Amino acid sequence: MLSHADVWRGVDRLAEVNGLSPSGLARRAGLDPTTFNKSKRNTRDGRPRWPSTESLAKILDATQTTLGEFVSLVQPGTSVAARATIPCVRLSAAAVSQFDGAGFPQASFERIELSHLDARHLYALEIDRDDYAPVYRNGDTVLISPGVGVRRHDRVALMPKGGELRLGVLQRRTAERLTLMGLKDPEEVSAFAPADVSWLARIVWVSQ
Amino acid sequence: MLSHADVWRGVDRLAEVNGLSPSGLARRAGLDPTTFNKSKRNTRDGRPRWPSTESLAKILDATQTTLGEFVSLVQPGTSVAARATIPCVRLSAAAVSQFDGAGFPQASFERIELSHLDARHLYALEIDRDDYAPVYRNGDTVLISPGVGVRRHDRVALMPKGGELRLGVLQRRTAERLTLMGLKDPEEVSAFAPADVSWLARIVWVSQ
DNA sequence: CATGATATAGGATTAATAACCTCTTTTTTT
DNA sequence: AAAAAAAGAGGTTATTAATCCTATATCATG
Structure with missing residues (x-):
C-alpha cells in the first residue's frame, strides 16, 4: 500500500540526494518554495495532504530522475526490485x-x-574465460554485492593484493587463514593469508 | 520526463491487467466511476488534467499493486528493474x-x-537436491522466465508430459527431436520427442 | 557580531481535481 | 430481440492542493 508517508519520504530523499532542502527542490522545479513544507503535509484537522502527480512530475524533471528511481527513494530500505x-x-x-x-x-x-538487487550496491562481473565452467561459463555474468555478509559455503569473489581475481566457495575464514574451495571441485583448495587479501565479496546472482 | 500521458497509460494498463475498464477500476477503488474517463483527461481549453496522487494510491491498493509494479505499466516497454x-x-x-x-x-x-527481471513473467525454482551440483547446489534458487526466447546452449528447464522436471543445456531443437546436454557434463545427452514435452523455458537468473 | 539569504511555519486566496449528477452509448445478460 | 448493466461524455458543485503572502527561525558570509 503506497502511503502518504511513503510519497513524502520520496520527496525528502529526492531533495537530499540532490543536495537540496524541500523548499530548494520546489524552487528548482518552478513551484512555490513552501509547497513541500513539513507543516503543510497534514491539514489542521489532521487529514493527510498529498503532493499532486503534476508536482511530482516537475521535481523529477528538475532533478533528471526517472519514476523508477523515485520509487527506490519512496521505499524505506531496499530497492524496487527487492x-x-x-x-x-x-x-x-x-x-x-x-x-x-x-x-x-x-x-x-x-x-x-527478489533480494539483493539494489543496483546501488551491485556490480557485474562478466566471465570471459572458461576457468570456472561448467558453473560459470564464458559469457555468464555474475553479480557481486560487496556489502553483503559472507558465510561458509557461499560462492565468492576474492581479490588478492598481488594477484588476480579468484572465484570460489568460501571454506573457512579465520584470523590466520582464509581458504576457498574450487567451484567445480571442492577438493581443490586455495589458501590465503588475510593480509594478502584486498577484499572478499559474495556472488549474489548469476545471469545466464 | 514523466508525462501526463505516461501516468494515464499506467492507469489504463492497471485497469487492463486486472480485467477492468477505467471506470471499473475507479469503482473498485471506491472512487467515482467517471474519475478516469478519457473525456476528462484534458480540460475544455486543452490543459492536461493529472490524476491525484491519492487516487493513484487508492487504485494501487485496490489491485494489490506496488508502486514499482505501477512504474512498469507507466513505461511504454520494459520493466523497472530493466x-x-x-x-x-x-x-x-x-x-x-x-x-x-x-x-x-x-x-x-x-x-x-539488469534485464529479464520483470516479476510478472518470472518464477523461482528452488533446488532442493544435489542432482545438478556443482552448477546448482541444494538451496540455490533459479529464476525461470517462460516468455523469453530459448536458443542453443541456454540453460533451461524442461517439463516432460509424463515425467519430472529436468534442467539442462539446450543442445538441439528440431521438429522431430529436442536434446539437452547435462549441466555438468555436456556428454550426458537426453532426448525428447517434442510431443512429449509440455514446455521448455529458459533459466535467466540464479540466486546464490 | 551584523547582514543577507534560505528554510520553514502558517494563514488566505486561487486554481484544479474529485465527487456528484444526468444522459448517451456500448456491452452483457436474459 | 429486449432488458439490464456497465462504460463513457460532459456539466455542476464540493473539496483539496497550489499559489501567494507574512512572519520567524536558521544558516552562510563578511
Whole structure:
C-alpha cells in the first residue's frame, strides 16, 4: 500500500540526494518554495495532504530522475526490485499439472521476494574465460554485492593484493587463514593469508 | 520526463491487467466511476488534467499493486528493474587498483542493465537436491522466465508430459527431436520427442 | 557580531481535481 | 430481440492542493 508517508519520504530523499532542502527542490522545479513544507503535509484537522502527480512530475524533471528511481527513494530500505515477489516452486515437487501451457505456475505457490538487487550496491562481473565452467561459463555474468555478509559455503569473489581475481566457495575464514574451495571441485583448495587479501565479496546472482 | 500521458497509460494498463475498464477500476477503488474517463483527461481549453496522487494510491491498493509494479505499466516497454544499470567488470581485466577498499569498482566502467527481471513473467525454482551440483547446489534458487526466447546452449528447464522436471543445456531443437546436454557434463545427452514435452523455458537468473 | 539569504511555519486566496449528477452509448445478460 | 448493466461524455458543485503572502527561525558570509 503506497502511503502518504511513503510519497513524502520520496520527496525528502529526492531533495537530499540532490543536495537540496524541500523548499530548494520546489524552487528548482518552478513551484512555490513552501509547497513541500513539513507543516503543510497534514491539514489542521489532521487529514493527510498529498503532493499532486503534476508536482511530482516537475521535481523529477528538475532533478533528471526517472519514476523508477523515485520509487527506490519512496521505499524505506531496499530497492524496487527487492519488493517484487514471484511464485516459487520446489524442484522435487514440480509437476506438469502445476503449470499452464506456457510453462508458468498456475496454482497458488509460496512467493519469494527478489533480494539483493539494489543496483546501488551491485556490480557485474562478466566471465570471459572458461576457468570456472561448467558453473560459470564464458559469457555468464555474475553479480557481486560487496556489502553483503559472507558465510561458509557461499560462492565468492576474492581479490588478492598481488594477484588476480579468484572465484570460489568460501571454506573457512579465520584470523590466520582464509581458504576457498574450487567451484567445480571442492577438493581443490586455495589458501590465503588475510593480509594478502584486498577484499572478499559474495556472488549474489548469476545471469545466464 | 514523466508525462501526463505516461501516468494515464499506467492507469489504463492497471485497469487492463486486472480485467477492468477505467471506470471499473475507479469503482473498485471506491472512487467515482467517471474519475478516469478519457473525456476528462484534458480540460475544455486543452490543459492536461493529472490524476491525484491519492487516487493513484487508492487504485494501487485496490489491485494489490506496488508502486514499482505501477512504474512498469507507466513505461511504454520494459520493466523497472530493466532500467537499473550497474557497473560491469570483465573477469580477466579485474585488478586490485580498480576497486576501492570495500571491493566496489571505483573507476568508470561500462554499465549494464539488469534485464529479464520483470516479476510478472518470472518464477523461482528452488533446488532442493544435489542432482545438478556443482552448477546448482541444494538451496540455490533459479529464476525461470517462460516468455523469453530459448536458443542453443541456454540453460533451461524442461517439463516432460509424463515425467519430472529436468534442467539442462539446450543442445538441439528440431521438429522431430529436442536434446539437452547435462549441466555438468555436456556428454550426458537426453532426448525428447517434442510431443512429449509440455514446455521448455529458459533459466535467466540464479540466486546464490 | 551584523547582514543577507534560505528554510520553514502558517494563514488566505486561487486554481484544479474529485465527487456528484444526468444522459448517451456500448456491452452483457436474459 | 429486449432488458439490464456497465462504460463513457460532459456539466455542476464540493473539496483539496497550489499559489501567494507574512512572519520567524536558521544558516552562510563578511
